[in-house]
Amino acid sequence: MEPESNGEKMLVENANARSQSPWIQGYSPRTLWRSVFREDRLFLVLSVFIGVFAGLAVVCFRFAIDWARLYLLGTGVALTPARMLLAPALAGLLIAVLVIHFFPAARGSGVNQTKAALYIFNGNIPFKTAVGKFITSALAIGSGHSLGPEDPSLQIGACIASALGREMRLERDRMRLIAPVGAAAGLAAAFNAPISAVLFVIEEVIGRWTAGILGSVVLSAVSSVVVMRWFLGSESLFRIPAVELKRPAELMAYATLGVIGGLASVAFASGIAWLRPICKALPRWTQYLQPAIAGLLIGVIGMLGAPQVMGAGYEYIDQAMHGQFTWEFLAILAGLKILATMLSFVSGTPGGMFAPTLFVGAMLGAAVGGAQHALLPHLTGSAGTYALVGMGVLFAGFLRAPMTSVFMVLEVSGNYSIIVPVIVANTFAYVISRALQPTPIFDLLTQQDGLQLPSMEEQREENILRVEDAMQPVEGPVLDAEKTLEDAVKMLDHSEIEQLLVRLSPVGWGSVSKQQLLTMASQGNGATTLGALLPIAPVPYLHPDHPLETALRHVDRWPLVPVVNRADFRKLEGVVTQRDVLERYREFGEG
Amino acid sequence: MASDIIARWRFYLRQRPVVLAALTVLAIVFFLAVTGLSQVHQAQRRAIGDRWFNRGIADLNAKRFEAAVKDFRAALLYSPDDYSYQLNLAEALIGEGQRGQALAYLINLWEREPENGIVNLELARSAANQGQTDDAIRYYHNAVYAVWPPDQDTMRRDARLELIELLLRIGAKQQAQGELIALAERVGPDPAQQERVGELFLRAGDYEHALAAFSTVLKSDRHNAAALAGAGYAAFELGRYPEGQRYLQAAIEAKPDDTASQARLKTTQLVLQMDPFQRQIPIAERDRIVVQAFQTAGERLRSCKLPAGISSAGSAPLSLGDEWEGLKPQITQLRLRRDPDLVETGMDLVFRIERATSVACGSPTGADLALLLISNMHEGS
Numbered sequence: 001m002e003p004e005s006n007g008e009k010m011l012v013e014n015a016n017a018r019s020q021s022p023w024i025q026g027y028s029p030r031t032l033w034r035s036v037f038r039e040d041r042l043f044l045v046l047s048v049f050i051g052v053f054a055g056l057a058v059v060c061f062r063f064a065i066d067w068a069r070l071y072l073l074g075t076g077v078a079l080t081p082a083r084m085l086l087a088p089a090l091a092g093l094l095i096a097v098l099v100i101h102f103f104p105a106a107r108g109s110g111v112n113q114t115k116a117a118l119y120i121f122n123g124n125i126p127f128k129t130a131v132g133k134f135i136t137s138a139l140a141i142g143s144g145h146s147l148g149p150e151d152p153s154l155q156i157g158a159c160i161a162s163a164l165g166r167e168m169r170l171e172r173d174r175m176r177l178i179a180p181v182g183a184a185a186g187l188a189a190a191f192n193a194p195i196s197a198v199l200f201v202i203e204e205v206i207g208r209w210t211a212g213i214l215g216s217v218v219l220s221a222v223s224s225v226v227v228m229r230w231f232l233g234s235e236s237l238f239r240i241p242a243v244e245l246k247r248p249a250e251l252m253a254y255a256t257l258g259v260i261g262g263l264a265s266v267a268f269a270s271g272i273a274w275l276r277p278i279c280k281a282l283p284r285w286t287q288y289l290q291p292a293i294a295g296l297l298i299g300v301i302g303m304l305g306a307p308q309v310m311g312a313g314y315e316y317i318d319q320a321m322h323g324q325f326t327w328e329f330l331a332i333l334a335g336l337k338i339l340a341t342m343l344s345f346v347s348g349t350p351g352g353m354f355a356p357t358l359f360v361g362a363m364l365g366a367a368v369g370g371a372q373h374a375l376l377p378h379l380t381g382s383a384g385t386y387a388l389v390g391m392g393v394l395f396a397g398f399l400r401a402p403m404t405s406v407f408m409v410l411e412v413s414g415n416y417s418i419i420v421p422v423i424v425a426n427t428f429a430y431v432i433s434r435a436l437q438p439t440p441i442f443d444l445l446t447q448q449d450g451l452q453l454p455s456m457e458e459q460r461e462e463n464i465l466r467v468e469d470a471m472q473p474v475e476g477p478v479l480d481a482e483k484t485l486e487d488a489v490k491m492l493d494h495s496e497i498e499q500l501l502v503r504l505s506p507v508g509w510g511s512v513s514k515q516q517l518l519t520m521a522s523q524g525n526g527a528t529t530l531g532a533l534l535p536i537a538p539v540p541y542l543h544p545d546h547p548l549e550t551a552l553r554h555v556d557r558w559p560l561v562p563v564v565n566r567a568d569f570r571k572l573e574g575v576v577t578q579r580d581v582l583e584r585y586r587e588f589g590e591g
Numbered sequence: 592m593a594s595d596i597i598a599r600w601r602f603y604l605r606q607r608p609v610v611l612a613a614l615t616v617l618a619i620v621f622f623l624a625v626t627g628l629s630q631v632h633q634a635q636r637r638a639i640g641d642r643w644f645n646r647g648i649a650d651l652n653a654k655r656f657e658a659a660v661k662d663f664r665a666a667l668l669y670s671p672d673d674y675s676y677q678l679n680l681a682e683a684l685i686g687e688g689q690r691g692q693a694l695a696y697l698i699n700l701w702e703r704e705p706e707n708g709i710v711n712l713e714l715a716r717s718a719a720n721q722g723q724t725d726d727a728i729r730y731y732h733n734a735v736y737a738v739w740p741p742d743q744d745t746m747r748r749d750a751r752l753e754l755i756e757l758l759l760r761i762g763a764k765q766q767a768q769g770e771l772i773a774l775a776e777r778v779g780p781d782p783a784q785q786e787r788v789g790e791l792f793l794r795a796g797d798y799e800h801a802l803a804a805f806s807t808v809l810k811s812d813r814h815n816a817a818a819l820a821g822a823g824y825a826a827f828e829l830g831r832y833p834e835g836q837r838y839l840q841a842a843i844e845a846k847p848d849d850t851a852s853q854a855r856l857k858t859t860q861l862v863l864q865m866d867p868f869q870r871q872i873p874i875a876e877r878d879r880i881v882v883q884a885f886q887t888a889g890e891r892l893r894s895c896k897l898p899a900g901i902s903s904a905g906s907a908p909l910s911l912g913d914e915w916e917g918l919k920p921q922i923t924q925l926r927l928r929r930d931p932d933l934v935e936t937g938m939d940l941v942f943r944i945e946r947a948t949s950v951a952c953g954s955p956t957g958a959d960l961a962l963l964l965i966s967n968m969h970e971g972s
Contacts, residue, residue, distance in 0.1 A: 042607060049614050056621050063632045075639045076665040168610055227622075231629045235672060239699060315668060322695035 043174050043216055047181050050164055051220035054157035054185035055227025061134055061156065061190075062232065065149055068142020069311065079310075084144070084302040088295025088310070091143030095136045095349055096288045103132020106350045110155025112446050114183045115205050115453050123162055123175040130159030136350040140291070144310035146298055146340035148355020150190040154201075157186020157224070180205045181216045188221035189228040191354070192236060196408040197221045203401050204442065207454060236412060238318035241384025243415040253380050254421040257368040258393055258428025264364055265397025265429060266436040268338045268357075273437075273444050276346040280448070287348060294347035298340045308333055309340040312355040317391075320366040321384040327370025334363035353441075357398050358391045365390015385421070388413050392422045397429035400440035405430075463588075467551050468544035470584035471563045471574035474501070478572060479512070481505050481531030488530055489521045499560045501539070502530060507569050509539045509562045544573055548584065551576050640669030644676055651679060656686035674700065681713060690717055708737030712750050719757050727757055748777065752787070759794050767795045775804060782808045782815065789821045793828075801825040816846035827855055830968045832862050861961035867938060868969060878927040881937050885922040887958045888941040889915050895952035911944050942966035 072087040073079055099107055106129055117125045137152035161182025165175050180201050188197035198221050202209060206217075245251075279290055301309055308316040320330055341356035369386025372379070380386075388409055395405035409422045439447070443455045476497030479488050481504045492500075492514055500517075502510040512530075525533055540554050541562045554561050555578035565571040603609060647662030663680035670676060677696050684693035694717050700710045715730030731754035739747050751774050758767035771791055778784035789804030805822035808815055823838030839856035842849055863869075867880040892912055921930075922937045945963045949955055955963055 045611065049611075049618065052618050053621070056618075056625050059625055060628065063628060066632065066636075070635075070639075075668075076643065076661065077668065078661050078665075164614070168607060169605070231625060239671070242698075242702070315671075318671070322692075322699065324692045324695060 039171055039174060040212075042168065043170070044219060046164060046168060046170075046178075047216035047219040048223045050157070050161040050178070050182050051185040051188075051223025051225075052227055053160045053164070054153075054182055054220065055189045055224035057130070057134070057156050057160060058153045058186055058189035058224065059228055059231045061138060061149060061153060064134065064138035065142045065312075068138050069144075072143045073310070079302065079307050081303050084307060084310070085296060085299035088144040088299050089292045090295075091139045092145070092291030092293070092295035092347070092349060093288070095139055096291045098132065098136050099291075099348065099350065100287060103128065103136060105129040106132035106136050107348050108350065108445070109151035109345075109352050110158075110350075111151055111183075111204065112442055112449070112451070112453065113155055114158040114179050115442075115446070116451060117158060117162060117179040118176055118205060119453050120451070122172055123165060123178050125155075125159045125162040125179060127159055127163045130156045130163075133159070133350055137352070140344070140349045140351045141311055143295065144298060144302065145291070145295055145344040145349050145351060146309055146311070146313075146337060146356055147344050147349060147351025147353070148312045148358075149352060150187055150354035151352030152350060153186040153190030153352075154183045155186065157182040157184070157189070157220075161185070161220070177206075177213050177216070180213065181220045184217045185220035185224035189224040191408075192225065192228065192232075192234070193408060193411045194218075194221040194225045195411050196404055199407050200401055200404040203404050204399075237314045238321060240388070240413050240415075241321050241382055243385050243388065243413055243418045244381040245385070245417060245421055246379065246381045250379055250381060251421060251424050253368070253372045253376075254386075254389055254425040255428055256372070257365055257386060257390060258425035259432060260368055261361065261364055261390060261393030261425065262397045262429035262432025262436075264334065264338065264360065265394055265433045268342070268360065268394075268398050269433070269437050269441045269444070271338065271342045272345060272441065273448075275342060276445070277448055279346045279348070290347035291344075291349040294343040294349060297343050301336055301340055306333060306336045309337045309359075313337070313359040314355065317359055317362040317387070320362050321387040323366075323370075323383045325366070327367045327374065327383075330363045330367035330370060334360050334367060337363065353399070357394045360398075361391040361394030362387040363390070365393065385418065388418060389421050389425050393425045393429040396426035397433040398441060400430070400433065400442075402426060402430050465548040465584060465588055466544065467542045467546045467548055467563055467576060468574075470548055470551065470576050470580045471544060472576065472580055473574055474572055476500060478503060479530060481510070481529065483530055484527055485517065485521055485530060485533055486526035488517055489526070492517065501560060501562055501572070501575070503570055503572075504538065505531060509541050509564070511539045511558060511560055541569065542576065548581060551581050555581050636669040640666045640673070640676070642666075643669070644673075644679070647679060647683065651683050651686070654686065656683050656688075659683035660687055660689075674703070678709060685713065685717070690720060693717065705733070706738050708734050708739040708746060708750070711737050712746065712753075715750070715753070719753075724757065724761055728754065731757065748774065748784075752791075755791055755795075759791070764795050767791070768797045768800075771795055771797065772800065775800065780807060780811065782811050782818075786815070786818055786821070789818065789825075793821060793824060798825040798828040802829065814841075814845050816842055816849065819845055820849055820852045823852060823859075824855060827859055830964075832859050835859050836863060858957075858960055858964070861958055862964050862968075865958060865961045866965045866968070867934060868965075874928065875924070877934065878924045881927055881934050882922055882924055884941045884958075884962055885915075885919070885937050887962060888944040889919070891948050891955065891959045892944050895948040911940070911947060914940055915944065942969070 068091075072091060073083050105113065105126065110133065113125070113129070117123055133152045133155050137147070137149065141147055141149055158179040159182065161178045162175075164182075165178035170178065183205055184197050184201040187200060188194040191197060198214075198217050201217055202214070206213060282290070298310060316333070319325060320333075325333070337356055337360050341353070341360075344351060345353065366383040366387040368390070369380060369383040372386075373383065391412075392405040392409040395408060396402050399405075405426050406419070406422050409418060410416060440455070443453075446453045476495045477491045477500065479491070479500055479502045481502055495514075498514050500512055500514065502512055504510050520533060539558050539560075539562060541564045542551055542554070543566050544563055545566075551561060555576060559577060561576050562572055563574045563576060565573055643662050643666035647659045647666060650656075650659035650662055660680065660683045663676055663683055666676045667673065667680065677700055681693040681696040681700070684690070684696070693713070697710055697714050697717065700707065701714060704710065711730045711734035715727045715734055718724075718727035718730055731750055734750035735747055735754065737747070737750075751770055755767050755770045755774065758764075758770065771788060775785075775788050775792075778788055785804045785807045789801045789808065792798070792801035792804055802822055802825035805818045805825060808818035809822065812818065819838050819842035823835050823842050826832070826835035826838055829835075836856065836859045839852050839859060842852045843856060846852075865880055865884055867877045867884065872880075892915055918937060918940055921933055927933050927937070941962060942965075945955065945959055945966055948959070949963055954960070
């Protein structure tokens with residue numbers, strides 16, 4: 001933090017002078033100050049503030065959505081046709097104006113924007129984006145657009161965090177990481193699931209587990225959930241049915257759900273991938289109409305008998321979980337929700353994909369469970385269990401967050417007996433989705449927007465080169481430090497090797513050249529041991545499982561680096577040289 | 592100078608502790624603001640929910656179930672965990688015929704309050720409708736011993752009555768009798784309830800308790816036709832024919848079109864007329880009855896072709912027909928007067944014929960039925 005004006009400089013100098021007076025040296029207020037407000041400690045404290053503010057913002061966001069729904073769609077469950085058609089269409093028109101003229105960064109779900117803040121903008125997100133996201137998303141979801149509040153909450157949280165970070169003038173590294181901290185807080189409050197939020201942010205936004213960020217992410221997520229529960233209660237977004245796995249054979253049914261869910265995820269993602277560029281390529285004036293047309297079409301779907309697809313739809317997830325729809329209708333609802341969400345999303349209406357994904361998953365799960373129950377009533381359990389698993393399936397297949405998908409179902413259901421069906425179904429969905437749609441939806445959207453953000457899936461599955469990949473067998477003799485110089489020279493008689501490794505006693509490795517040995521022998525030191533004779537500087541050693549980049553730190557300084565066994569450091573597994581390492585990287589780069 | 596002061600303030604305001612303190616104050620202010628907002632929001636939701644709920648209750652009372660379902664669903668949007676909203680929605684769904692959906696709500700309610708009487712009763716009804724009798728009995732038992740509001744204690748009795756009905760429907764008469772005895776102790780002297788209990792006792796085959804229940808009714812209303820008929824029926828089944836005759840005659844007087852009582856009275860009168868073992872009956876009359884009963888049994892034997900295997904008791908090779916033919920010359924008023932043991936022999940054959948033919952050819956009517964009932968009455972005596 002550099003002082004900016006003369007006045008500030010003067011104050012800093014005065015403070016420095018005071019701190020240098022001998023009687024308070026070491027205990028000066030400045031030292032104490034700096035110690036208390038150290039950057040890492042401050043970051044943790046700030047995480048709690050981020051959580052509190054994000055929690056408050058998400059509570060207000062929920063109220064705003066609720067009020068928008070009340071005033072735009074009415075208070076009852078049976079919506080009038082006029083409201084069904086006009087509310088999303090007119091709201092779409094207003095949203096388009098707001099997004100185009102005032103809040104262009106509010107477009108989209110919010111996940112990629114948060115990633116962009118982390119990787120491109122050094123953690124900076126204008127606060128205006130949060131305001132825009134808040135207003136436009138509340139209008140969109142409240143008026144019946146098929147979008148959810150979670151991703152916008154994530155972005156609002158990230159915006160708040162970024163603003164607080166700027167205010168605190170955090171260092172650049174900390175500033176970069178502040179957006180994910182806020183994102184976790186926003187998502188946790190929106191979804192009332194702190195563990196899933198933390199996992200999602202680690203899995204999809206940050207992409208790696210680091211101790212430095214984990215504590216902050218957890219703190220912010222927990223504090224935001226506490227705030228949210230203070231105001232909205234701790235009840236889940238839907239009533240969780242009794243979870244049951246009737247018998248192991250039922251896992252076949254869950255595998256079937258995984259396959260169907262995987263295919264549905266591919267259809268969902270492919271639809272967006274195909275339709276979004278088309279909509280974006282249309283003339284600019286059409287962008288004013290696209291959200292309105294999408295809203296109108298969603299209203300038509302509602303009028304045709306499926307008003308359940310309008311809005312986030314948590315109440316209908318609840319009903320599906322409690323067997324209140326026939327399996328045929330559930331399947332239709334899943335299809336229509338995919339269509340409605342595609343329309344809303346590709347039109348550029350701000351809003352999230354989480355809730356629609358959960359909706360589609362729950363409907364699909366309950367439909368598959370219902371159909372299987374009709375065919376094999378003694379084999380399958382309740383539709384509610386299938387709906388729960390179905391939510392995880394779509395999360396794994398469509399959002400491609402496999403770990404979050406498992407923990408989300410566990411956290412929401414609060415029942416660990418569901419873990420096996422969830423893992424089975426999610427694995428099938430994930431594998432099918434990966435095979436048929438190689439690029440995950442978030443990466444696809446990033447590419448369509450012309451950004452190059454790191455793919456978390458690629459990062460997770462990146463092949464790491466290890467030392468064993470470049471390691472070569474030991475050529476020539478390995479000398480022991482206890483040997484005399486005379487013996488060592490005898491061993492070298494028939495060897496062409498220029499550089500030799502010396503096994504030190506009791507542990508450790510050294511290196512010596514053939515020329516050095518011969519020189520010392522010519523000076524008449526033949527009877528002396530190598531250990532006593534050689535000014536051998538210990539050579540660092542590696543293990544075969546070390547990442548190859550570790551070898552890079554040593555090979556430019558040491559011509560020959562030993563690779564030793566982890567159980568016995570004196571046992572040589574091989575050696576690496578700079579040439580070997582570079583050669584391996586070259587081969588890897590060529591594929 | 593002014594710029595220095597501003598710079599000094601800016602410097603202090605940008606110090607991290609100051610920013611943190613400002614954030615704390617800001618957080619408190621926002622917290623209070625959101626608390627106010629939350630109260631407004633909750634009050635509004637509660638009001639809307641109550642409005643829909645009241646509308647639903649009105650529709651439910653008017654048996655407009657479809658509208659009631661929509662109303663309660665709307666109410667639940669604003670208060671998803673409200674117990675009475677869910678319970679009324681379940682009732683409306685049952686009324687609408689959507690028992691599956693109602694069951695989902697009821698199970699959810701039951702998980703929250705397993706001791707709730709209404710929920711258990713509704714679950715029992717639902718299970719009974721689906722033929723899940725074990726579950727139904729369990730839920731009915733829960734309902735009987737559940738917590739009921741003071742003004743709904745009659746529901747406990749209704750739950751037990753429904754349980755008894757179910758038990759009788761599935762033929763579990765022993766269990767039904769046990770429940771009925773418990774019920775009878777709790778219904779008090781209310782004639783209508785006692786009458787219902789008496790009828791259930793009759794259906795459960797516990798005629799003694801049935802007669803007691805109907806007698807209780809008749810103490811307060813001597814001319815209650817249903818109670819008289821029930822008491823007559825119970826006395827008839829207990830073999831108390833004179834008592835039964837009295838009740839049945841009174842029942843027919845009170846309700847002349849009671850054909851069941853008329854038929855039962857006719858049989859009762861026949862029993863009383865055709866029983867030769869009644870006390871204080873003149874010898875001549877007794878002998879006449881025996882001769883008549885013997886003729887009746889013979890005609891029954893002739894009209895009912897007994898399977899070849901059916902013969903007289905013991906190892907005697909003679910068939911009942913042969914026996915009857917063999918005894919026929921002896922069953923005259925003159926011979927009976929001379930040999931009183933023939934009364935026993937003749938009536939024994941009559942009883943055996945009536946029992947055998949009732950097994951082979953179905954339940955008899957008229958005089959044959961009377962003879963069968965007399966045989967049952969004297970069996971083992």
